[in-house]
Amino acid sequence: MCSAPAGMPAAFIERLGGPDVIRYGTLPVPAIGGTDVLVRPEAVAVDPVDAFVRSGAYRTSTPFPFVLGRDLVGTVVAAGAGAAGFRPGDRVWCGSLGHAGRQGATSGFAAVAADRLYPLPDAGRDPVAAVAAVHPALTAWLALHRHADLVAGETVLVGGGAGNVGTALLRLAADAGARVLATARPDDFDRCRRHGAADCVDYRDPDRYARIEALAPDGVQVWIDTSGRHDLPATVPLLAHRARVVLLAGLGDAADVPLPVGAVYTRDVRLVGFAISNAGTAELAAAARGVAALLGTDRLAVRVGPVLPFGQAARAHRMLAGTEPRPAPGRIVLVPDA
Ligand SMILES: NC(=O)c1ccc[n+]([C@@H]2O[C@H](COP(=O)([O-])OP(=O)(O)OC[C@H]3O[C@@H](n4cnc5c(N)ncnc54)[C@H](OP(=O)(O)O)[C@@H]3O)[C@@H](O)[C@H]2O)c1
Numbered sequence: 001m002c003s004a005p006a007g008m009p010a011a012f013i014e015r016l017g018g019p020d021v022i023r024y025g026t027l028p029v030p031a032i033g034g035t036d037v038l039v040r041p042e043a044v045a046v047d048p049v050d051a052f053v054r055s056g057a058y059r060t061s062t063p064f065p066f067v068l069g070r071d072l073v074g075t076v077v078a079a080g081a082g083a084a085g086f087r088p089g090d091r092v093w094c095g096s097l098g099h100a101g102r103q104g105a106t107s108g109f110a111a112v113a114a115d116r117l118y119p120l121p122d123a124g125r126d127p128v129a130a131v132a133a134v135h136p137a138l139t140a141w142l143a144l145h146r147h148a149d150l151v152a153g154e155t156v157l158v159g160g161g162a163g164n165v166g167t168a169l170l171r172l173a174a175d176a177g178a179r180v181l182a183t184a185r186p187d188d189f190d191r192c193r194r195h196g197a198a199d200c201v202d203y204r205d206p207d208r209y210a211r212i213e214a215l216a217p218d219g220v221q222v223w224i225d226t227s228g229r230h231d232l233p234a235t236v237p238l239l240a241h242r243a244r245v246v247l248l249a250g251l252g253d254a255a256d257v258p259l260p261v262g263a264v265y266t267r268d269v270r271l272v273g274f275a276i277s278n279a280g281t282a283e284l285a286a287a288a289r290g291v292a293a294l295l296g297t298d299r300l301a302v303r304v305g306p307v308l309p310f311g312q313a314a315r316a317h318r319m320l321a322g323t324e325p326r327p328a329p330g331r332i333v334l335v336p337d338a
Contacts, residue, residue, distance in 0.1 A: 004029045004038060004077055008108030009337060011313035012065040016056035019317035024310065027065060030103065030111035034080040037112050039092060041074040043127035044105045046316045046332040047135045049277065053099060054317065057251065058277070061101035068313060069105035069334070070098045071134040072112075073120060073127040073295075083114035091120040093295065095134045096284055099277055106310050106334055115281045118288040120295070130296030132304045132331040133168070137291035138284065139248065139276050140168035144176065145290065146283055147274045148222045148244040152177030155216045155240070159225030161197055162188035164302050164331060165248070166226045170195040171300050172291070178222070181215055183208065195300070203227070209234050219243060236263040244270045305330030309337040 010027040032038045047070050052058035054068060073093045079086040086092065096116050098104030103111070120130060143165075144150045156173040160166040161182025173180045174196025182189075182197040189200040201211045212220070219240025228250035237260075239245070250257075264271065279287070294300035305328040308316050316332045318324035326332075 004109050009310060010065075010067050010107035011069070011310050011334070012067045012107075013054055013062070014064045014066075016054065016062070018055065019051075019314050019321060019323070022054065022068065022314040022317060023065075024313060027067070027107065029109045032078065032080050032111045034082040035114050036080050037076055037083045037086045037092070037114055037117050038078040039072065039074040039094070039110050039112050039117070040077050040108065041072040041105050041110055041336065043073050043131040044069040044310070044334045045071040045131045045135055046313075046320060046334060047071065048320065049135075050098060050104075051317055051320050052251065060099050060277070063101060063103075066098075067104040067107045067110075068098055071095045071131050072097065072105035072110060073131040073134070074110070077109065079114070086114060086117065091125070092117050093120050093130065093134060093292075094118070095138045095288070096279075106313055108336065113281075116284065118285070118292060121292050125296045127296075128304060128307055128333045128335065129302075132333055133291075133295045133300050133302040135276070136164040136168040136302055137172075137294060137300060138287045139165050140172050141287040141290045142276060142279055142283060143224055143246045143248055143274055144169065144172055144222070146279075146287070147246050147272045148224070150176055150178060150222055153179070154221035155179045155181065155219075156222040157181045157183070157212060157216070157220045157224070158197070159183045159203065159223075159229075160227040161192040161195075161200065163226050167191070167195050167302055168291075168300060169224055169226070170197050171294065173222075181212065181220070183225075209238060213238050222246070224248065230257045233258055233260045233263075236260050236267070236269060239267055239269055242268045242270075244272055247271060247273045248275070303330030305332055307333045307335060310334050311337050
């Protein structure tokens with residue numbers, strides 16, 4: 001039985017474009033099918049990929065009016081007869097809405113397929129801190145375990161280790177028994193170490209590659225740079241034989257990166273492209289099991305920046321685009337209007 005009203009507030013688009021195409025108004029509460037769950041979002045993250053979907057930079061099905069927002073933490077309102085395991089009042093989370101025809105999360109209610117919804121382990125967990133960690137954590141788990149096939153004892157280099165995805169990569173790689181190196185600005189070295197980095201290198205140091213080589217003389221097995229800046233001619237020689245380079249950032253920026261073909265194939269190096277949007281429900285569920293305990297905890301302290309009401313979704317996207325000042329660095333999170 002559903003106790004939801006007929007209409008709900010929502011941040012949505014009716015065409016692709018810049019942040020100002022985002023409207024805030026009333027839409028019908030979505031109907032749920034037998035294997036769906038109706039969720040009342042408590043907090044929704046604003047991810048770079050939400051902007052790519054909104055603008056059309058990432059082509060995907062967006063049936064209009066299209067509600068934005070990929071990640072939510074919320075409470076179950078109603079569950080279909082085939083949505084086993086979910087009951088009204090359960091705290092839950094999801095990281096795969098707002099894409100491929102699925103409506104997003106920035107609304108009074110969201111219909112979520114049960115196989116994309118996961119229980120939040122601790123009922124008291126802060127929804128803002130938890131939702132801020134969802135996208136980085138799922139991305140990092142899939143990068144390390146689905147695409148890099150990380151093995152305990154290997155050396156992992158995380159470029160941009162103090163960032164959102166970078167922090168999650170450090171934590172998950174260290175938890176998996178890897179030796180973890182990070183590049184970051186020196187102000188962030190302590191933060192990287194707290195999240196599992198054994199050593200840090202300043203990404204602006206002209207000698208950074210020599211320093212990494214000195215720290216990993218036998219080569220790096222897994223190299224993941226989250227900054228979107230890729231210098232394969234400089235970095236491939238620092239890799240061990242059978243190393244994996246996971247490419248997950250740089251949409252647009254990295255189009256013309258030269259590829260040192262000989263150095264890649266003579267080392268049996270794998271270059272693996274990966275976008276979380278392509279992950280299937282089984283992969284996402286495995287990642288969710290791997291990260292759920294970390295969401296909203298000090299062990300994965302993703303930086304939270306501005307927390308804004310749903311009605312300011314367009315402003316949040318302008319902040320993401322850098323066309324409006326961001327009052328605080330860190331992940332932008334939207335919460336229902338009071
Ligand atoms: N493929 C996927 O599935 C997927 C999923 C999620 C995110 N992403 C992408 O991943 C990227 C990172 O996202 P994020 O949220 O983690 O961003 P973020 O928090 O801004 O992290 C980027 C990090 O890179 C650092 N950095 C800047 N210049 C650098 C350089 N030259 N060398 C090394 N590091 C440098 C930044 O440091 P400072 O703070 O010092 O500038 C920052 O810590 C984005 O492009 C996003 O679109 C991809």
